[in-house]
Amino acid sequence: MTQQDRQRIAAGLADGLSYAEIARRLDRPTSTISREVGRNGGPGGYRPQHAHRATTQRARRGTPAPSRPAGTADGTAGTEIIELAVRTGLPRMTARVHVDLLLAEDGRRTAAELTRRLKVSPASVSVAVNYLVQHGFVRRERDPQRRRDVYVVDDQAWYHSIVISTQHTLESARAALAAAEASGSDTPVGQRLARAGVFLERVSLDMRESADRWRSLLA
Template sequence: TPPPAARDARPAPGEAGGRDPEAVRAYEETLTEVFLTSGLPRMAARVQAALALTDSGGLTAAELVDRLGISPASVSKAVAFMEAQGLVRRLTEGRRERYVIDNGVWYESIIASIRSNDLIVATAREGVRVLGAGTPAAIRLENTARFLDFLSDALRRAAEEARDVLYVGLEEEAGAREQG
């Protein structure tokens, strides 16, 4: 079970209207668990879920502290981790920072993952040179490099092809606002 602060987390300002707060809270716990299962550390998973469930897609550190009942240091550490993974962006608003997830962060996260794979590929190929081609360890490293290189290329192509899917519905929403 989540700590009391998580159970008592408040919705983001202006977002409670018409929503069942208990259902939203339960869903936030479910989403956090999914993010944990995917490999995010607990605090990053909680921050990711909180950001995902705000209509604006963004909250300040103070809002995250209040909403999740966590310390500013916990927010800072979670956001730093999430930035490295391409899961959040910082927007400066005067003297405050707003942490934002938008449709583009999923694309950026995939690209960050590809860059990590590319680093493993390069390092594995360096190991082949160091260990000597044809040795069992070098063969294993070269196979790893080829496998990850293939996946990175395929994932990069797929991400580029699918990128527009992230924005489906946003054009219609923008058009409706302009007409309304």
């Protein structure tokens, strides 16, 4: 990786881009960007000149990159979960915030705590938690005494995230069925959309019914 590549990575991090987006712009694998940033200070401490020098020195010495500390979302306990979440399409920063909340003993953190622990900007945390709240993975509570938001993940979050996800799928299914009717049930397009709509509708309703049936396991 060239020094110019590293400068572009730093610019992307400053703009709040995900690792996947930075990788796309550099035409490199996302894992390459993740390793580069992780071994050179993390998203909040990445400096392209320092990273370039450190990589050159490591190559000369043959010394492996320092490991991340345990007990944070990027420690051993959370790294594999983060990678799995990223593979499913979750933005890396969002995955890091989610896993850090999951690893919190009481499942609660403030934005300031997340910013400090993950060494990222408040804006990055804000984008991540907004995504998590919108998709039901996390809920937002207000601390009236200190006038700040607290982000909470508990067992019921899994139920709520499934409900929201299935609702979105159900809306897509009904949109497909409406488009099928508009296209005509006797046309190839209409038939294709109708089949997709029925499939998505049945799957989403089955998932919602299953979530309701097994919700007691989370109590």
